[in-house]
Amino acid sequence: MADKELKTEGMGYLESLPRRVVTLYLPLGVFVFVLLFPFYWMATTSIKSNEELLSHEGNPFWVSSVTFEHFRHLIFETQYPEWMWNTVVVSVVATLTSLAASVFAAYAIERLRFHGSKQVGLAIFLAYLVPPSILFIPLAAIVFKLGIYDTRWALILTYPTFLIPFCTWLLMGYFRSIPFELEECALIDGATRWQILVKIVLPLAVPGLISAGIFAFTLSWNEFIYALTFISSSEVKTVPVGVVTELVEGDVYHWGALMAGALLGSLPVAIMYSFFVEYYVSGMTGAVKE
Amino acid sequence: MKRLLNNRHFLGLLFMLPAGVLLLVFLTYPLGLGTWLGFTDAKIGREGHWIGLENFQFLVGDAVARLSLFNTVFYTAVASVIKFALGLWLALLLNRHIPFKSFFRAVVLLPFIVPTALSALAFWWLYDAQFSVISWVLTKMGLIHRYIDFLGDPWNARFSVIAANIWRGVPFVAICLLAGLQTISPSLYEAAALDGATPWQRFRFVTLPLLTPIIAVVMTFSVLFTFTDFQLIYVITRGGPLNATHLMATLSFQRAISGGSLGEGAALATLMVPFLLAAILFSYFGLQRRKWQQGGRD
Numbered sequence: 001m002a003d004k005e006l007k008t009e010g011m012g013y014l015e016s017l018p019r020r021v022v023t024l025y026l027p028l029g030v031f032v033f034v035l036l037f038p039f040y041w042m043a044t045t046s047i048k049s050n051e052e053l054l055s056h057e058g059n060p061f062w063v064s065s066v067t068f069e070h071f072r073h074l075i076f077e078t079q080y081p082e083w084m085w086n087t088v089v090v091s092v093v094a095t096l097t098s099l100a101a102s103v104f105a106a107y108a109i110e111r112l113r114f115h116g117s118k119q120v121g122l123a124i125f126l127a128y129l130v131p132p133s134i135l136f137i138p139l140a141a142i143v144f145k146l147g148i149y150d151t152r153w154a155l156i157l158t159y160p161t162f163l164i165p166f167c168t169w170l171l172m173g174y175f176r177s178i179p180f181e182l183e184e185c186a187l188i189d190g191a192t193r194w195q196i197l198v199k200i201v202l203p204l205a206v207p208g209l210i211s212a213g214i215f216a217f218t219l220s221w222n223e224f225i226y227a228l229t230f231i232s233s234s235e236v237k238t239v240p241v242g243v244v245t246e247l248v249e250g251d252v253y254h255w256g257a258l259m260a261g262a263l264l265g266s267l268p269v270a271i272m273y274s275f276f277v278e279y280y281v282s283g284m285t286g287a288v289k290e
Numbered sequence: 291m292k293r294l295l296n297n298r299h300f301l302g303l304l305f306m307l308p309a310g311v312l313l314l315v316f317l318t319y320p321l322g323l324g325t326w327l328g329f330t331d332a333k334i335g336r337e338g339h340w341i342g343l344e345n346f347q348f349l350v351g352d353a354v355a356r357l358s359l360f361n362t363v364f365y366t367a368v369a370s371v372i373k374f375a376l377g378l379w380l381a382l383l384l385n386r387h388i389p390f391k392s393f394f395r396a397v398v399l400l401p402f403i404v405p406t407a408l409s410a411l412a413f414w415w416l417y418d419a420q421f422s423v424i425s426w427v428l429t430k431m432g433l434i435h436r437y438i439d440f441l442g443d444p445w446n447a448r449f450s451v452i453a454a455n456i457w458r459g460v461p462f463v464a465i466c467l468l469a470g471l472q473t474i475s476p477s478l479y480e481a482a483a484l485d486g487a488t489p490w491q492r493f494r495f496v497t498l499p500l501l502t503p504i505i506a507v508v509m510t511f512s513v514l515f516t517f518t519d520f521q522l523i524y525v526i527t528r529g530g531p532l533n534a535t536h537l538m539a540t541l542s543f544q545r546a547i548s549g550g551s552l553g554e555g556a557a558l559a560t561l562m563v564p565f566l567l568a569a570i571l572f573s574y575f576g577l578q579r580r581k582w583q584q585g586g587r588d
Binding site for chain 1: 306317376395397415525546
């Protein structure tokens with residue numbers, strides 16, 4: 001990595017400092033400011049008192065009196081903790097199921113090369129391009145027929161429709177980078193396909209598994225349209241849907257509570273992301289590049 | 291049994307089973323069912339009967355549905371072009387030699403990873419007619435005298451949601467293009483510079499051709515996400531004012547789930563498919579074609 005960074009410096013030393021400030025630091029600063037401002041706004045709004053939020057006096061960028069009233073309201077007077085728990089359960093279960101199914105599928109397509117594996121690989125890619133917004137209506141009908149409407153199962157079973165194509169596609173790329181010779185050696189030594197998968201391929205594909213897992217987890221955490229359509233009871237809702245549908249009531253918007261809810265709901269993915277930035281980026285760019 | 295398990299064709303099918311079953315039941319079947327529902331008068335809680343093209347005929351004559359088509363195309367076109375321009379610019383900036391590079395890269399991607407429905411709430415608050423901080427700053431600077439009605443006026447609302455979409459999409463474009471930029475060898479730039487190429491020429495004749503394949507893929511995805519966008523609109527405007535920001539996805543939700551006419555909503559969703567395919571083919575082949583013009587394969 002360090003080597004790479006040195007190389008990309010290229011001819012940068014030819015530039016003068018004022019020129020660098022105008023062409024590089026200034027636009028970069030503006031970008032970072034605009035991209036982060038909504039988060040700053042979320043955070044400051046969530047710790048302002050209602051009086052301060054609804055007054056035109058003073059500077060809105062500062063908080064004159066910090067209050068945690070909105071967070072208290074959210075945690076003790078709404079079903080927010082339940083939404084959080086639902087989101088965690090649904091995301092974790094959907095991610096793990098999809099990851100397991102994808103490992104097998106990707107290994108079969110990429111390494112077993114069964115009859116028609118090429119076509120199946122292409123079908124997986126096409127499945128990846130099917131957007132949830134054209135699937136949710138028929139899926140709602142199916143979910144209703146299966147009798148899982150308004151339960152967590154509705155989400156756990158439908159999230160794999162976008163997680164499996166993504167994870168399989170990503171893992172196919174990773175499996176492709178593992179040399180064939182390793183598997184051939186193991187086959188000669190009498191290992192079964194199962195042993196090869198568990199003892200050789202999977203340990204080597206751990207970075208890929210982490211990338212796919214992290215990305216799949218954030219995708220399920222952020223999912224909105226299925227959770228909005230298939231769930232109607234407040235106690236089964238996920239955080240994004242709960243905050244949007246239950247905290248917005250009437251004409252008076254409780255901006256403090258709304259922003260506190262948005263902030264708390266964003267934190268888990270943001271924290272997870274901060275620990276696994278490299279894996280996340282390689283997952284995102286890997287899926288696009290292949 | 292043991293021999294069977296070492297037969298790669300049999301084992302391949304066995305390994306495909308879990309993913310295959312889930313995708314067939316919850317992806318392929320609904321795709322077909324959705325198309326079929328579009329030709330029926332199904333309502334929530336009631337089986338539909340075949341009514342032929344009635345839904346489609348109704349939608350073609352429906353001014354709101356036509357408006358939603360216009361909005362979707364406008365939203366996708368404007369947002370995608372700006373996302374591409376800003377994303378490429380940001381990628382070029384991040385590709386320069388800067389201190390705390392990986393920190394900047396991590397921070398820039400934040401809008402993309404937090405739940406869109408929640409960041410959309412922040413935009414809703416930023417666009418508030420009475421308390422918008424954007425209006426506050428502009429008023430203090432003396433640029434405007436009345437607070438801007440961001441979401442009350444049709445065109446203001448359209449541009450406001452487009453701005454929110456751009457905010458969310460630029461990081462994705464930038465980080466993907468940055469990954470592409472990092473694969474371009476700096477020696478190419480040095481060679482071009484020695485031959486007397488100006489910075490613009492280095493960008494136009496070295497960076498851009500080498501980046502086209504990845505631009506094609508990234509923009510295809512970007513167009514796809516934008517065309518089928520739902521969350522931002524649902525949270526910020528719910529399609530208002532006067533249906534001015536209704537996209538096809540939000541309108542089909544309103545008709546099918548809130549209004550209960552599954553058939554009509556499904557027909558509207560089905561109508562998205564040809565436009566979606568056209569958009570994908572356009573952005574993919576339109577950009578991909580350059581690849582062979584530049585002497586690459588295919």
